[in-house]
Amino acid sequence: MPTLFKNKLLSQKYDLYFETGTAGGRSSKIALNLGFKKVFSCDIVKLKNKHLLDYENFFYENSDSVSFLKKHLKNLNQESVFFLDAHPNDFQPKDWPIWDELGLILDHHIKNHFIIIDDYDIISSKFPKKLETIISNSNKGYNFIGYSFNRFIDVLVAEPEPFIHDFIKVR
Numbered sequence: 001m002p003t004l005f006k007n008k009l010l011s012q013k014y015d016l017y018f019e020t021g022t023a024g025g026r027s028s029k030i031a032l033n034l035g036f037k038k039v040f041s042c043d044i045v046k047l048k049n050k051h052l053l054d055y056e057n058f059f060y061e062n063s064d065s066v067s068f069l070k071k072h073l074k075n076l077n078q079e080s081v082f083f084l085d086a087h088p089n090d091f092q093p094k095d096w097p098i099w100d101e102l103g104l105i106l107d108h109h110i111k112n113h114f115i116i117i118d119d120y121d122i123i124s125s126k127f128p129k130k131l132e133t134i135i136s137n138s139n140k141g142y143n144f145i146g147y148s149f150n151r152f153i154d155v156l157v158a159e160p161e162p163f164i165h166d167f168i169k170v171r
């Protein structure tokens, strides 16, 4: 979860945070400190930062992101935050799990989850506006905000109404 979301409004509005691609757990830790009631995160690589497992509301799964999302979406009955960041270390977004991940989330019966997609610059350089189109086709009420930490837009936030982004501070 990008640093700019260190604003508690997000965890006040949503109880549950799902992240694909835990890596070292940097973003999961931010989500835990933000105060989400439960933080679920998965990676195909085993978690090295075992310290995170000390948090009783942290649920790590050594799993691919598609299996992880299928499993959790089946029982999910509340609007939640999804941070999608599972990908190999390459510049081939065509083969990244993001497309299947997004398909699963958008097919869910709840049509207004809060979706954060990392590496937007890489994805949109190959597929301009494709993420926005797919998401809008599912729910026209989404608002899109791009955040930049370097020169490019690194993160795309797809925010359902009612919006809280005015209150999220950009650093």
Ligand SMILES: C[S@@+](CC[C@H](N)C(=O)[O-])C[C@H]1O[C@@H](n2cnc3c(N)ncnc32)[C@H](O)[C@@H]1O
Residues within 6 Å of the ligand: 001, 019, 020, 021, 022, 023, 024, 025, 026, 027, 028, 042, 043, 044, 045, 063, 064, 065, 066, 085, 086, 087, 088, 097
């Ligand atoms: C850029 S890192 C994630 C960084 C992390 N989200 C953070 O904010 O610190 C991408 C991670 O995705 C994982 N990954 C790659 N393919 C995956 C897949 N199909 N399912 C789950 N994780 C995957 C990699 O092992 C890697 O740890």
